[in-house]
Amino acid sequence: xxxxxxxxxxxxxxxxxxxxxxxxxxxxxxxxxxxxxxxxxxxxxxxxxxxxxxxxxxxxxxxxxxxxxxxxxxxxxxxxxxxxxxxxxxxxxxxxxxxxxxxxxxxxxxxxxxxxxxxxxxxxxxxxxxxxxxxxxxxxxxxxxxxxxxxxxxxxxxxxxxxxxxxxxxxxxxxxxxxxxxxxxxxxxxxxxxxxxxxxxxxxxxxxxxxxxxxxxxxxxxxxxxxxxxxxxxxxxxxxxxxxxxxxxxxxxxxxxxxxxxxxxxxxxxxxxxxxxxxxxxxxxxxxxxxxxxxxxxxxxxxxxxxxxxxxxxxxxxxxxxxxxxxxxxxxxxxxxxxxxxxxxxxxxxxxxxxxxxxxxxxxxxxxxxxxxxxxxxxxxxxxxxxxxxxxxxxxxxxxxxxxxxxxxxxxxxxxxxxxxxxxxxxxxxxxxxxxxxxxxxxxxxx
Amino acid sequence: xxxxxxxxxxxxxxxxxxxxxxxxxxxxxxxxxxxxxxxxxxxxxxxxxxxxxxxxxxxxxxxxxxxxxxxxxxxxxxxxxxxxxxxxxxxxxxxxxxxxxxxxxxxxxxxxxxxxxxxxxxxxxxxxxxxxxxxxxxxxxxxxxxxxxxxxxxxxxxxxxxxxxxxxxxxxxxxxxxxxxxxxxxxxxxxxxxxxxxxxxxxxxxxxxxxxxxxxxxxxxxxxxxxxxxxxxxxxxxxxxxxxxxxxxxxxxxxxxxxxxxxxxxxxxxxxxxxxxxxxxxxxxxxxxxxxxxxxxxxxxxxxxxxxxxxxxxxxxxxxxxxxxxxxxxxxxxxxxxxxxxxxxxxxxxxxxxxxxxxxxxxxxxxxxxxxxxxxxxxxxxxxxxxxxxxxxxxxxxxxxxxxxxxxxxxxxxxxxxxxxxxxxxxxxxxxxxxxxxxxxxxxxxx
Numbered sequence: 001x002x003x004x005x006x007x008x009x010x011x012x013x014x015x016x017x018x019x020x021x022x023x024x025x026x027x028x029x030x031x032x033x034x035x036x037x038x039x040x041x042x043x044x045x046x047x048x049x050x051x052x053x054x055x056x057x058x059x060x061x062x063x064x065x066x067x068x069x070x071x072x073x074x075x076x077x078x079x080x081x082x083x084x085x086x087x088x089x090x091x092x093x094x095x096x097x098x099x100x101x102x103x104x105x106x107x108x109x110x111x112x113x114x115x116x117x118x119x120x121x122x123x124x125x126x127x128x129x130x131x132x133x134x135x136x137x138x139x140x141x142x143x144x145x146x147x148x149x150x151x152x153x154x155x156x157x158x159x160x161x162x163x164x165x166x167x168x169x170x171x172x173x174x175x176x177x178x179x180x181x182x183x184x185x186x187x188x189x190x191x192x193x194x195x196x197x198x199x200x201x202x203x204x205x206x207x208x209x210x211x212x213x214x215x216x217x218x219x220x221x222x223x224x225x226x227x228x229x230x231x232x233x234x235x236x237x238x239x240x241x242x243x244x245x246x247x248x249x250x251x252x253x254x255x256x257x258x259x260x261x262x263x264x265x266x267x268x269x270x271x272x273x274x275x276x277x278x279x280x281x282x283x284x285x286x287x288x289x290x291x292x293x294x295x296x297x298x299x300x301x302x303x304x305x306x307x308x309x310x311x312x313x314x315x316x317x318x319x320x321x322x323x324x325x326x327x328x329x330x331x332x333x334x335x336x337x338x339x340x341x342x343x344x345x346x347x348x349x350x351x352x353x354x355x356x357x358x359x360x361x362x363x364x365x366x367x368x369x370x371x372x373x374x375x376x377x378x379x380x381x382x383x384x385x386x387x388x389x390x391x392x393x394x395x396x397x398x399x400x401x402x403x404x405x406x407x408x409x410x411x412x413x414x415x416x417x418x419x420x421x422x423x424x425x426x427x428x429x430x431x432x433x434x435x436x437x438x439x440x441x442x443x444x445x446x447x
Numbered sequence: 448x449x450x451x452x453x454x455x456x457x458x459x460x461x462x463x464x465x466x467x468x469x470x471x472x473x474x475x476x477x478x479x480x481x482x483x484x485x486x487x488x489x490x491x492x493x494x495x496x497x498x499x500x501x502x503x504x505x506x507x508x509x510x511x512x513x514x515x516x517x518x519x520x521x522x523x524x525x526x527x528x529x530x531x532x533x534x535x536x537x538x539x540x541x542x543x544x545x546x547x548x549x550x551x552x553x554x555x556x557x558x559x560x561x562x563x564x565x566x567x568x569x570x571x572x573x574x575x576x577x578x579x580x581x582x583x584x585x586x587x588x589x590x591x592x593x594x595x596x597x598x599x600x601x602x603x604x605x606x607x608x609x610x611x612x613x614x615x616x617x618x619x620x621x622x623x624x625x626x627x628x629x630x631x632x633x634x635x636x637x638x639x640x641x642x643x644x645x646x647x648x649x650x651x652x653x654x655x656x657x658x659x660x661x662x663x664x665x666x667x668x669x670x671x672x673x674x675x676x677x678x679x680x681x682x683x684x685x686x687x688x689x690x691x692x693x694x695x696x697x698x699x700x701x702x703x704x705x706x707x708x709x710x711x712x713x714x715x716x717x718x719x720x721x722x723x724x725x726x727x728x729x730x731x732x733x734x735x736x737x738x739x740x741x742x743x744x745x746x747x748x749x750x751x752x753x754x755x756x757x758x759x760x761x762x763x764x765x766x767x768x769x770x771x772x773x774x775x776x777x778x779x780x781x782x783x784x785x786x787x788x789x790x791x792x793x794x795x796x797x798x799x800x801x802x803x804x805x806x807x808x809x810x811x812x813x814x815x816x817x818x819x820x821x822x823x824x825x826x827x828x829x830x831x832x833x834x835x836x837x838x839x840x841x842x843x844x845x846x847x848x849x850x851x852x853x854x855x856x857x858x859x860x861x862x863x864x865x866x867x868x869x870x871x872x873x874x875x876x877x878x879x880x881x882x883x884x885x886x887x888x889x890x891x892x893x894x
Contacts, residue, residue: 007514007577009568033564036523036551041564044579047516067454069494072601073520073584074553076483091546098600099538099588104483106521117480117488121456130454132491137520137584141546153545154519 001347003382007044010394020216022329023148025338029398031325038145038153045398046325048346050156053324054135056187056343057158064180064239066131066160071113073137077103079112082298092140106139111294111316114161118312119300125165128302128312131173133160135321150282150326151218158319163295163312165304170289170313174206175245177287177317181210182232182252184319185284187445189341190328192284193227194252198261206289206315209259211281214330221281223257224271230255282327289315338399339422342445347380348372349438350400352391354407356383364406364416368431375439379404396421402441404434448794450829454491457841467663469776470595472785476845478772485592485600492845493772495793497603500771501582503634503790504605511627511686513578513607518560520584524550526559529745539587553586558741558763561608565759566747572612575749575759578620580607582768597729597773598665605766610742610759612751617736617760621653622692624734624764628657629679629699631766632731634892636788637775639731640674641699645708653736653762656706658728661777668728670704671718677702729774736762785846786869789892794827795819796885797847799838801854803830811853815863815878822886826851843868849888851881 009030017034018024026032031046042050058068074096080086086093086105094106107113114132122130135158145153162173178194185192190212197209211221213228230252238244256271258264259281268276295301295311303309320327332339340346351368355361365381372379380400382391388407395403405417405426415428418437429437456477464481465471473479478493489497505515521543527533533552541553554560561579569577582605592600609620625641632639637659644656658668660675677699685691703718705711706728715723742748742758750756767774779786787793798815802808812828819826827847829838842850852864857875865881866873876884 005512007516007568007574007579030568033567035519035560035563036521036549039519039521039523041519041560042517043564044514044516047581050517065452067491069454069491070489070497072482072486072488074483074486074586074601076486094543094545096541096543098541099590102483113482113488116482117490120480121454121477127454132454134494139521143546154521 001378001380003380004384006380008394008398009043010397018148020147020150020330021333022150022216022326025329025333025397026148026325029338032149038142038151040149040152040154045346049325049340049344050322052344052346053188053321054156056184057135057319057321060180060184060187061133061158061160064131064176066133066176066180068134069132070134071107071110071136073106073139074104075107075113077105079116080105083112083115083294084297085112092142094139094141107136108138108140109316109318110134110136110159111161111314112298115294115298115300115314118163119298122163123302125302125304128163128165129169129173131160131162131176133158133317147216148326149322152322155320156322158321160317162315162317163300164314165302165310165312167291167313170291170315171206172242172245174287174289174315175249176239177315178208178252179232179237179239179245179248181285181287181317181319182248183237185210185212186232187343188324188328189343190284190324190331191228193221193223193257193281195221195223195257195259195281196253196262197259197286208253208287209283210285211259212284212327212331213279214282214327215280216330217280217282219281219283220260220278221258222260222263222268222276222278224255225275225277227252227255227257282323282330283320284324284327285317285319287315287317289313333399336393337397340399340401342401342442345401346398347400348377348442349379349402349404350395350398351379351381352388352395352403352405353381353383354388354405356385358408360411361406361408364411364431368404368406368416368435371431371435372438375435377438377442402438404431448825448827450827451831453827455841455845456490457844465595467594467597467777468780469597469663469773472776472780472844473595473772476785479596485589485598487596487599487601492793496772496787496791497769499791499793500635500768501603503631504582504766504768507627507631507634508580508605508607511578511623513580513623513627515581516579517581517583518554518557520553520586521551522554522557522560524552526563527552530559530562530741531744532559539589541586541588554583555585555587556763556765557581557583557606558608558761559745562741562745562747562761565610566745569610570749572749572751575610575612576616576620578607578609578623580605580764594663595773596769599769602767603769605768607764609762609764610747611761612749612757612759614738614760617738617762618653619689619692621734621736621762622696623686624762625655625699626679626684626686626692626695628732628734628764628766629695630684632657632659633679634790635771635775636790637731637771637778638675640668640670640704640728642668642670642704642706642728643700643709644706644733655700655734656730657732658706659731659774659778660726661729661774662727663777664727664729666728666730667707667725668705669707669710669715669723669725671702672722672724674702674704729770729777730767731771731774732764732766734762734764736760780846783840784844787846787848789848789889792848793845794847795824795889796826796849796851797842798826798828799835799842799850799852800828800830801835801852803832805855807858808853808855811858811863811878815851815853815882818878818882819885822882824885824889849885851878
């Protein structure tokens with residue numbers, strides 16, 4: 001993309017309404033614009049990152065054998081009356097009357113709707129196991145929306161639902177989700193620690209939240225510092241392998257890591273003193289096993305191998321897709337702007353032309369651009385007539401991990417400059433070498 | 448995808464609530480399930496087609512230089528009061544009060560919101576031309592929703608908005624949209640004829656609707672039959688070439704083609720009698736030029752080259768993404784089910800194993816599956832233990848354009864059968880030849 005043809009409305013001043021870094025930087029980098037309290041338009045740059053995150057979630061869910069679909073944003077109140085949650089849910093549920101006076105609501109979650117789909121279509125244990133998921137906009141009418149997309153009212157969430165014949169099978173689904181979530185976060189350059197949590201209005205006994213450590217996190221967390229050394233990395237996972245998935249789950253949840261809701265000082269005291277940590281964390285996902293909480297009242301059952309009908313065991317599993325942008329920025333920024341991890345960057349590399357209008361510099365930039373595109377990379381080429389300082393400041397603010405600087409002086413000796421946004425380190429090399437280096441870097445971020 | 452692991456709840460009986468073919472077939476093929484009146488869940492097969500259509504629209508819009516972003520589903524009523532449409536819009540607008548009693552609405556379209564974004568961020572003619580678009584769920588509270596996704600209440604639409612300094616530039620944007628829309632429809636295997644239409648609540652003088660001819664269409668249309676011979680085909684389009692885009696627009700709109708809203712018997716009478724047609728059509732898109740209708744009252748202006756401030760010239764342009772599934776099926780089905788055009792099919796080919804459990808047949812299917820995936824194709828492999836007739840009926844119903852049938856008898860002489868869903872024609876060939884043939888067919892559907 002050429003910047004002269006893009007829509008990247010960066011702000012020079014810090015917006016007064018933003019109290020945390022991610023909110024401030026998303027506004028300044030022209031990623032979002034508030035449309036109403038807690039409701040945002042995703043400007044082109046923000047939309048690109050949102051799609052990258054969505055794509056990683058899709059890929060990892062399908063790798064785990066989970067099936068994508070899409071439920072609507074608006075739901076009938078009837079199903080929620082059936083589960084008993086319509087009255088329980090409180091003021092955060094946005095209740096709507098349509099033109100015929102029928103009670104509707106903007107879905108904050110989809111346990112009822114998916115259970116209704118299941119009971120209408122599935123009748124036999126032979127159709128299990130089954131895990132369906134979707135990525136859809138949700139609405140929770142927060143009394144005080146704040147922190148930009150971190151605590152918005154309209155937000156994008158992946159929610160998935162497993163249906164299994166037995167508790168044992170459902171716990172395998174739980175473990176599959178845990179593993180696939182960790183892999184998703186790692187691809188986004190994030191460490192999100194599974195922590196024992198409280199189930200809240202979803203219900204159920206088993207639940208873990210995934211927390212990214214950050215000073216601006218809304219949750220207080222307590223953990224054994226050794227938990228931060230565990231990585232999934234590139235290991236091969238067979239999602240059909242029950243023992244392997246359970247092993248990964250145990251590895252990631254054996255050490256003490258809890259939110260304040262489940263924190264227990266007595267247990268925490270058994271962690272070696274020099275490894276006890278308390279900190280703040282941003283919740284970016286949660287998984288639940290809740291057995292027959294919805295299948296029982298809503299009649300979602302299957303005929304088992306022995307011919308008797310039993311309610312299915314269920315769980316639900318969510319990733320906060322839009323909130324992840326905020327979490328990633330909270331964990332990856334400096335005083336000059338955002339620093340995108342390679343896995344989610346909106347553009348792979350920025351090209352800065354130091355002398356727009358100079359034939360040789362323009363031609364070199366055009367060649368670089370074509371060569372990068374030919375390698376499957378997306379460059380953002382700052383082809384505006386602006387001074388170098390302004391171009392560098394924009395690139396630093398929007399946080400592309402790599403920048404290629406092209407100027408007449410370097411071209412005399414056949415080199416351009418490749419700069420890392422994270423380390424600030426610059427290396428001179430031929431344009432061909434820069435393209436090859438970037439192709440190599442990004443080959444490692446493929447799923 | 449192996450069918451044994453998929454969620455494809457086909458129905459044996461025709462559902463009573465469906466009066467037209469696309470609605471009936473989408474329910475029977477397990478593509479959608481009604482969640483409330485005019486509101487649907489997209490089951491996995493339906494979701495896949497929806498994504499294919501969305502992808503084509505994204506690709507063709509970006510090819511035309513239009514920039515993707517995303518606006519929220521809910522909007523504040525304030526902006527609509529500013530444009531004067533809040534009271535005008537009538538009962539189809541879903542009005543909502545949030546917990547603080549603020550007036551909100553579920554956006555039926557986005558002229559106000561995009562104009563607000565524009566005026567906040569763009570100040571100079573140098574930032575023009577600019578066309579922004581998004582693909583987002585909309586809501587129109589139809590008094591009598593019907594025909595499945597063809598006239599639903601919650602529906603997915605692409606809407607794009609151009610901002611230009613002059614009327615001339617805005618008309619070029621209009622033509623760019625016309626050309627990119629025709630290319631999108633053709634990639635979906637559809638002929639959608641641009642017809643002079645009425646502007647309705649959007650406003651403006653210049654507008655064309657795109658109509659797919661179909662008996663079940665809701666609009667009456669009148670046209671010169673020669674208009675159905677015009678194709679864009681594979682010709683190279685340079686979307687920056689004003690004359691070329693205008694030429695295509697003139698080519699496609701020179702002949703008589705109007706909806707009943709703008710039909711004029713006197714003009715129609717000048718069409719040679721043997722070419723005069725009246726028929727029914729399904730509207731799948733509409734483009735508008737409306738000048739300064741929104742930019743004037745909302746103060747969306749730029750400083751021009753001469754230093755004076757002028758309101759921008761705008762247009763808006765929509766494609767009914769979810770409704771297109773219905774239109775495509777209305778135009779492509781027979782008594783046995785759907786017949787997907789190659790450009791939008793949910794899976795590229797079905798594999799039917801005639802003797803599941805037979806070592807040789809299973810191995811041949813597994814090899815075929817891997818070979819197709821290696822070519823970048825997505826097969827749906829019916830690996831269930833069911834009789835051949837049932838497997839064929841399912842494949843015919845869900846309408847994959849190609850089927851490979853694998854059975855012990857053919858394997859004895861080293862062949863499988865490749866069958867066209869559209870013609871019913873079957874050809875025996877080696878598995879390798881079938882894979883090569885399919886790769887060749889689908890290479891031609893790439894954008």
